[in-house]
Amino acid sequence: xxxxxxxxxxxxxxxxxxxxxxxxxxxxxxxxxxxxxxxxxxxxxxxxxxxxxxxxxxxxxxxxxxxxxxxxxxxxxxxxxxxxxxxxxxxxxxxxxxxxxxxxxxxxxxxxxxxxxxxxxxxxxxxxxxxxxxxxxxxxxxx
Ligand SMILES: C[S@@+](CC[C@H](N)C(=O)[O-])C[C@H]1O[C@@H](n2cnc3c(N)ncnc32)[C@H](O)[C@@H]1O
Numbered sequence: 001x002x003x004x005x006x007x008x009x010x011x012x013x014x015x016x017x018x019x020x021x022x023x024x025x026x027x028x029x030x031x032x033x034x035x036x037x038x039x040x041x042x043x044x045x046x047x048x049x050x051x052x053x054x055x056x057x058x059x060x061x062x063x064x065x066x067x068x069x070x071x072x073x074x075x076x077x078x079x080x081x082x083x084x085x086x087x088x089x090x091x092x093x094x095x096x097x098x099x100x101x102x103x104x105x106x107x108x109x110x111x112x113x114x115x116x117x118x119x120x121x122x123x124x125x126x127x128x129x130x131x132x133x134x135x136x137x138x139x140x141x142x143x
Pocket of ligand 1: 005017018021039040041042043044045046063064065066069085086087088100101102103104106107
């Protein structure tokens with residue numbers, strides 16, 4: 001699995017990325033007691049926010065391929081579960097919801113349908129998925 005992330009530098013210089021993503025937590029709006037995933041969780045800030053939402057009866061799981069990002073996530077956030085894995089082969093199923101912030105555009109375009117299929121397989125039938133990702137032209141109106 002690729003691991004070219006510098007987690008300390010990411011938090012020092014790019015913590016705004018997760019801050020911008022907090023709206024996704026509201027959009028997903030997981031119920032107390034739900035089991036939810038943070039896909040490409042990085043250093044785990046949004047996983048921790050999800051964990052607060054679902055409470056003690058729920059479970060928030062952050063999944064990322066980067067050992068460096070996961071190590072920092074575990075240092076900074078005690079409660080959520082963090083798993084090393086690739087978004088193309090998720091190691092879970094039957095979850096209530098999933099979010100992904102600023103991660104899916106790192107997956108090669110040819111593999112992105114595979115990620116969506118893996119997410120669909122991980123969710124229970126009424127499960128929900130919300131995501132933000134970079135894409136060609138998606139800041140055109142801002143520019
Ligand atoms: C820009 S960071 C975003 C981290 C976090 N979601 C946030 O909002 O701060 C992108 C993350 O996606 C992860 N990632 C990229 N491709 C992945 C893949 N195929 N499987 C698992 N994680 C992946 C990277 O390791 C990295 O931690």
